Amino acid sequence: MKFQTDTANILLEEAEVDHISRQINKILEEFDKRNIIEVLNRTIQSGAVAGLFARVTNVLERSPTNLSALYLAGALARQRPGREKIAFDYLKFGFNEGIKQGSSNDNMNDVL
Numbered sequence: 001m002k003f004q005t006d007t008a009n010i011l012l013e014e015a016e017v018d019h020i021s022r023q024i025n026k027i028l029e030e031f032d033k034r035n036i037i038e039v040l041n042r043t044i045q046s047g048a049v050a051g052l053f054a055r056v057t058n059v060l061e062r063s064p065t066n067l068s069a070l071y072l073a074g075a076l077a078r079q080r081p082g083r084e085k086i087a088f089d090y091l092k093f094g095f096n097e098g099i100k101q102g103s104s105n106d107n108m109n110d111v112l
Helices: 012-029 033-046 049-062 067-078 084-100 105-111
Strands: none
Touching: 012 033, 012 049, 012 067, 033 049, 033 067, 049 067, 067 084
């Protein structure tokens, strides 16, 4: 076999999804609004909404009070037609949980 290039070509979208995947564990460990919004925007731009939504809802099955997962689930659900009510429920629960956990209202309002 003879190849035209010496290296593998990776589609930009796939590289972006890989980058998101590497960031997500860190994001789920600590609520950092800047990182969450950055990953959310990258996810939407790369068309990986369904995959990340599945991942964060899986996290919520094990850790239902994870603020980062709640916010991401709500924000990602908003991107999917017909899931506006589910999105609101995740965001509402996340906001209330953030208050219970001692997050400042400013921190929560900036994200929501």
